Amino acid sequence: MASRPISEGDYVLYWMQINRRLQYNFALEYAVAYANKTGKPLVILEGLACNYPWASQRTTAFILEGMAEHAAELPDVQSLTYIPFPEKEPGSYMRLVKDLCRNAAILISDEYPVFIMRERNQQLQEELDIPFHTIDANGIIPMALSEKAPYSAFVFRRMMQKNFLACWEQPPNAHPLKGLADHGSPGLPQEICSKQAAGFERLKSAERIASFTAGLKDLDQDIGPVSMTGTRKAGLERLDDFVGNDLLRYDDDRNDPDKERTSRLSPWLHFGKISSFEVVSKVFEMQPDGWDVSGVRPVNGKRSGFFGGHSAAESFLDEVITWRETGFHFAWHTPGYDQFDSLPNWARETLSDHADDHRDYVYSYEELAASKTHDPIWNAAQTQLRVEGRIHNYMRMLWGKKVLEWTPDPQTALAYLIDLNNYYAIDGRDPNSYSGIFWIFGRFDRAWGPERPIFGKIRYMSSESARKKIKLDNYLKRYSGTSIL
Numbered sequence: 383m384a385s386r387p388i389s390e391g392d393y394v395l396y397w398m399q400i401n402r403r404l405q406y407n408f409a410l411e412y413a414v415a416y417a418n419k420t421g422k423p424l425v426i427l428e429g430l431a432c433n434y435p436w437a438s439q440r441t442t443a444f445i446l447e448g449m450a451e452h453a454a455e456l457p458d459v460q461s462l463t464y465i466p467f468p469e470k471e472p473g474s475y476m477r478l479v480k481d482l483c484r485n486a487a488i489l490i491s492d493e494y495p496v497f498i499m500r501e502r503n504q505q506l507q508e509e510l511d512i513p514f515h516t517i518d519a520n521g522i523i524p525m526a527l528s529e530k531a532p533y534s535a536f537v538f539r540r541m542m543q544k545n546f547l548a549c550w551e552q553p554p555n556a557h558p559l560k561g562l563a564d565h566g567s568p569g570l571p572q573e574i575c576s577k578q579a580a581g582f583e584r585l586k587s588a589e590r591i592a593s594f595t596a597g598l599k600d601l602d603q604d605i606g607p608v609s610m611t612g613t614r615k616a617g618l619e620r621l622d623d624f625v626g627n628d629l630l631r632y633d634d635d636r637n638d639p640d641k642e643r644t645s646r647l648s649p650w651l652h653f654g655k656i657s658s659f660e661v662v663s664k665v666f667e668m669q670p671d672g673w674d675v676s677g678v679r680p681v682n683g684k685r686s687g688f689f690g691g692h693s694a695a696e697s698f699l700d701e702v703i704t705w706r707e708t709g710f711h712f713a714w715h716t717p718g719y720d721q722f723d724s725l726p727n728w729a730r731e732t733l734s735d736h737a738d739d740h741r742d743y744v745y746s747y748e749e750l751a752a753s754k755t756h757d758p759i760w761n762a763a764q765t766q767l768r769v770e771g772r773i774h775n776y777m778r779m780l781w782g783k784k785v786l787e788w789t790p791d792p793q794t795a796l797a798y799l800i801d802l803n804n805y806y807a808i809d810g811r812d813p814n815s816y817s818g819i820f821w822i823f824g825r826f827d828r829a830w831g832p833e834r835p836i837f838g839k840i841r842y843m844s845s846e847s848a849r850k851k852i853k854l855d856n857y858l859k860r861y862s863g864t865s866i867l
């Protein structure tokens with residue numbers, strides 16, 4: 383569609399869809415630069431639909447807590463209009479986006495490779511008659527830098543090592559709004575001001591958020607809020623706690639669910655409350671005296687030896703940079719990232735060869751969701767997910783592998799895993815939801831022997847060997863007690 387000239391619009395509109403932060407955000411920085419360049423005020427819209435896929439009270443409450451933090455913080459910033467809008471009626475949020483675009487000079491938003499943002503961005507690109515720019519503020523290596531979908535973490539790591547320094551040396555601005563000049567008011571129509579006022583009202587206290595969320599009939603109300611808070615403040619506190627207390631034992635203890643030494647940052651990374659630039663910077667501060675990032679040199683995709691310094695830091699950086707961003711780059715290049723057919727040929731073939739194998743146990747979605755299987759270890763992992771909205775990574779791998787084993791066929795297993803993960807996990811609906819779930823079926827992995835029933839050449843995991851390898855005593859005590867059910 384032909385673009386209306388930018389000069390005709392009244393304001394620059396930044397639509398914050400997933401990277402929900404005002405700091406270290408390339409998209410917001412770009413919007414501020416555009417506002418200053420064109421001499422127009424900046425409007426930030428941050429909203430939430432009430433009927434998004436896998437909508438639950440849990441996820442909605444987490445997002446609204448973060449929006450309430452922005453609502454409390456933003457009125458003091460000059461020359462800026464913030465419109466928080468958690469919708470009550472389906473469709474009213476997207477109508478507001480389009481109404482705001484009517485008088486905007488340009489729409490700027492978040493580039494995101496999965497979930498409704500990917501579809502919305504593509505659709506709006508075709509519909510709007512103003513320029514629409516999406517900016518990638520998801521990680522350290524921009525998605526546009528990879529030429530095709532990395533089929534393994536090694537392939538991505540090799541590319542990352544070549545490009546890391548150049549990307550690291552151009553970090554996002556810590557406080558982009560500080561650079562916003564005063565370009566007056568956007569002169570918004572009354573009906574938009576009324577929606578803005580309604581949005582502020584819905585977020586004005588924790589009690590109001592709870593009553594608003596409880597009244598939304600399109601949410602799964604049985605999946606209730608968790609103890610994690612969706613604010614940037616809570617995310618930064620988690621980061622400090624992890625780096626200060628657990629980082630240096632990460633490589634030894636990360637696979638031990640009893641020890642809880644992983645960062646537990648994925649919910650805040652998922653909603654963009656904190657940037658991976660901030661996380662990585664904090665980790666660099668812990669490197670030994672004399673270590674300097676400018677000394678890093680590619681080591682041909684090898685896992686150790688690139689960052690150097692503490693081995694625990696290097697191991698954590700491999701997760702938060704290589705593994706996390708492999709998922710973003712893969713999905714960005716793969717429109718069918720959530721389809722069974724996106725699995726590598728060898729994986730589809732071996733799963734299909736074993737699709738009719740006998741299963742000793744077959745469970746329904748409801749039985750799985752309620753932790754009603756014969757296996758106490760699996761039940762504990764599902765209980766952690768159902769009650770706390772997260773699963774320890776090691777348990778998450780085992781959890782996924784067993785669903786493949788206990789469902790009638792791999793396609794059903796995939797559908798169940800996507801639903802369980804995306805309904806219950808706060809970090810669900812992320813590119814790494816699909817990386818993790820499809821890894822269960824062979825993505826980013828290789829063929830393993832011996833060939834086994836149901837799994838074929840797909841990597842196998844069992845609760846018995848997990849129990850031998852790691853103690854799980856505290857984990858089982860914590861998530862098997864009746865009090866938690």
Ligand SMILES: Cc1cc2nc3c(=O)[nH]c(=O)nc-3n(C[C@H](O)[C@H](O)[C@H](O)COP(=O)(O)OP(=O)(O)OC[C@H]3O[C@@H](n4cnc5c(N)ncnc54)[C@H](O)[C@@H]3O)c2cc1C
Pocket residue numbers: 636644645646647648649651652701702703705706707709773774775778779782803807809810811812814815816817818819821822
């Ligand atoms: C079946 C299955 C489903 C998964 N679903 C999700 C999901 O919905 N959302 C999600 O963010 N991750 C998912 N993962 C990946 C991984 O389990 C989580 O990222 C990790 O457990 C989060 O805990 P943490 O923040 O303590 O991680 P840490 O170990 O502290 O790692 C730091 C960060 O690195 C990233 N990371 C760590 N491990 C992985 C990994 N294996 N793959 C990709 N990125 C990683 C995450 O952003 C994480 O927050 C899934 C894995 C599996 C096997």
